[in-house]
Amino acid sequence: MSVVAEQAAKKNYLAGLREALLEEMEARPDMVCIGEDIGLLGGAFGVTEGLMERYGPQRVIDAPISEAAIVGVAIGLAMQGRPVMAEMQFIDFISCGFDQIVNNAATMYYRTAGKVNLPIVIRGPSGGYGGGGPYHSQQNEAWFAHSPGLKVVCPSTPADAKGLLTASLRDPNPVIFYEVKELYRKRDIEEPIPDNHFVPLGSASIRRPGNDVTVVTYGNPAYLCLQASDELSSEGIDVEVIDLRTLVPMDDETVIQSIRKTNRVVVVNEASRTCGFAAEVIARINEMAFEYLDAPPLRVTRADTPVPWVKPLETAVLPSVESICDAIRRVARF
Numbered sequence: 001m002s003v004v005a006e007q008a009a010k011k012n013y014l015a016g017l018r019e020a021l022l023e024e025m026e027a028r029p030d031m032v033c034i035g036e037d038i039g040l041l042g043g044a045f046g047v048t049e050g051l052m053e054r055y056g057p058q059r060v061i062d063a064p065i066s067e068a069a070i071v072g073v074a075i076g077l078a079m080q081g082r083p084v085m086a087e088m089q090f091i092d093f094i095s096c097g098f099d100q101i102v103n104n105a106a107t108m109y110y111r112t113a114g115k116v117n118l119p120i121v122i123r124g125p126s127g128g129y130g131g132g133g134p135y136h137s138q139q140n141e142a143w144f145a146h147s148p149g150l151k152v153v154c155p156s157t158p159a160d161a162k163g164l165l166t167a168s169l170r171d172p173n174p175v176i177f178y179e180v181k182e183l184y185r186k187r188d189i190e191e192p193i194p195d196n197h198f199v200p201l202g203s204a205s206i207r208r209p210g211n212d213v214t215v216v217t218y219g220n221p222a223y224l225c226l227q228a229s230d231e232l233s234s235e236g237i238d239v240e241v242i243d244l245r246t247l248v249p250m251d252d253e254t255v256i257q258s259i260r261k262t263n264r265v266v267v268v269n270e271a272s273r274t275c276g277f278a279a280e281v282i283a284r285i286n287e288m289a290f291e292y293l294d295a296p297p298l299r300v301t302r303a304d305t306p307v308p309w310v311k312p313l314e315t316a317v318l319p320s321v322e323s324i325c326d327a328i329r330r331v332a333r334f
Contacts, residue, residue: 010190013155013183016162016197017047017123021085023196024169025055031169032077034061034070035087044089045125045184067097071122075105078118083169088124091178092138097122105174106149117172123165125181126154127220127270128318134306137314139219139271144176145248145280151201152248154178156222158191160245163199171201180220189223204251206258210240213328214258216281217268218244221300221319225268228324237332247277255281256289263294264331268319273301295334298327 011019025031033051035043039062042049052060063070067088074086088094094101101122108118128137144150153168153175155161161179168175183189207222208229215225222243229239240258244250259265265285267278278299285297303317 009192011158011193012185012187012190013158013161013180014045014047014185016158016193017165017179018049019193020162020165020169021048021051022054024083024166025051025059028083030081031083031085032059032061033085033087034063034073036063036065036070036089038062038087043087045181047179048087067093068100071097071100071105074120074122075100075108075118078120079108079116083119084121085169086120086122088122090136091124091126091140092135094122094124094140098143101144101150101174101176102147106147108149109173110149118174119172120174121165121168121177122174123177123179125184126178127180127182128302128307128314129182129220131309131311131314132307133309137307139178139269139302141176141178141247142271142275142277142280145277149174150248151175151246152178153201153246154180154219155245156180156183156219156243157189159193159197160199160205162193163197164201164245166196166198167201175201178219182220199245201246202249202251203246204254205243205245206240206254207243208239208241210238210262212238212262212264213332214240214242214255214262214265215268215324215328216242216244216255216265218247219270221268221270224319224321224324228321228328231321232325232328237328239328250281250284252284252288255285259285259289260292263292264334265293265297266300266324266327266331267297268300268324270302270319272304273299274304276301295331298331300324300327
């Protein structure tokens with residue numbers, strides 16, 4: 001394969017994440033990775049495959065099954081100025097490290113009056129649609145969006161996975177990084193990914209321009225929203241799809257500018273409805289763009305229930321193309 005062909009070769013979401021880790025580990029000899037099975041196994045999904053062979057067990061640390069210990073060690077290393085990637089094998093189990101994250105990592109910069117930075121990225125696979133049941137299907141990003149001192153990221157494309165992870169690893173303070181495991185090896189979203197790709201945190205992406213209704217989303221539902229938009233175009237509804245990419249800090253300006261044009265909005269997220277991040281997006285829209293709205297904002301979310309194991313029940317409680325289309329039609333016809 002020629003150099004040009006190699007550069008243009010399409011890569012999946014997982015490859016984008018691995019490239020970001022490899023490039024940052026290579027560029028920063030003091031960087032450390034820690035997590036369960038990330039070394040010898042290469043991670044439960046293969047994101048860290050090859051890292052231990054390349055950089056050794058002192059920099060790629062296989063940790064015991066204790067998320068609290070993983071985050072605690074990461075905080076200690078970061079306090080010494082060492083950048084750290086801490087992997088949660090599934091993001092659901094980040095709850096076991098919750099105290100270390102929200103009471104220690106998130107507050108360190110504030111408690112030391114800006115004297116101590118914690119360059120930590122806590123990343124892991126998240127989300128449903130794969131039949132994982134209640135312990136392996138959560139999108140719990142609202143927990144951390146609510147905790148000052150943390151940035152929260154959730155990419156939906158392979159290039160964004162690499163670029164945003166690179167940006168997160170270079171950030172001087174803690175980032176919670178949600179990887180959509182259903183996208184890891186999804187073939188139809190593969191795309192070329194540049195070397196040393198960097199996507200700044202806090203910048204949304206307009207995935208589809210439109211004039212009639214704004215849809216704000218992130219993660220796996222971005223693809224459901226794009227599919228819904230394609231279906232509704234035949235009904236004469238022109239939908240603009242905004243992929244937030246970064247929840248904290250959120251790109252308010254891109255969302256508000258879109259609503260000034262469309263005057264209607266639907267917000268879609270995979271997490272449960274009550275106090276989910278969709279509610280925060282709608283609150284900001286009401287505060288900053290109420291005068292531009294010609295219809296009440298609507299949200300499409302998971303039902304307020306754990307994610308069922310049985311596939312028909314899982315499908316019933318999660319956002320779908322059908323439920324997104326219904327919401328868009330309602331605001332378009334209001």
